[in-house]
Amino acid sequence: MLATDGSPHAKNALKQAIEFQKLYKCNVVIIHSIKDNRLPSELYPNVETLYLKHTSFEDLYKEAGEKLLKSTKEMFGENESFVETRLIEDETPQDYIKRIVGEENFDLVILGSQGQHSKIKKVLGTVSSKVAKKIECDVLIVK
Numbered sequence: 001m002l003a004t005d006g007s008p009h010a011k012n013a014l015k016q017a018i019e020f021q022k023l024y025k026c027n028v029v030i031i032h033s034i035k036d037n038r039l040p041s042e043l044y045p046n047v048e049t050l051y052l053k054h055t056s057f058e059d060l061y062k063e064a065g066e067k068l069l070k071s072t073k074e075m076f077g078e079n080e081s082f083v084e085t086r087l088i089e090d091e092t093p094q095d096y097i098k099r100i101v102g103e104e105n106f107d108l109v110i111l112g113s114q115g116q117h118s119k120i121k122k123v124l125g126t127v128s129s130k131v132a133k134k135i136e137c138d139v140l141i142v143k
Contacts, residue, residue: 003112030085
């Protein structure tokens with residue numbers, strides 16, 4: 001599983017996930033949660049344009065999340081068929097990861113050490129620190 005929010009650390013985690021997928025020919029599930037209502041950073045310059053097309057911020061977050069997932073999946077190139085994306089609307093990333101790792105028996109979770117808006121936690125971001133403490137599979141936290 002790869003958790004992404006479009007941050008620089010998440011992009012570095014993506015590079016690691018691509019290498020793992022090539023090496024082990026494994027399936028990858030990419031998740032992005034809109035529960036905390038944060039837009040991927042590459043969409044910030046276009047917020048006004050995006051918002052004009054929508055009736056609510058929820059629609060805006062969904063569209064931005066879908067775009068992020070699509071572009072992240074495309075980075076797997078010829079191995080894209082091994083990749084599934086999931087837009088998480090009703091759970092925080094850490095709660096979703098904790099629940100789904102147990103239900104679907106994931107072997108590894110890959111995520112960036114800091115996501116969007118995580119200046120409060122300097123060493124590890126909120127999501128990565130909570131995931132590392134709460135789940136029962138291996139976690140790769142990428143800087």
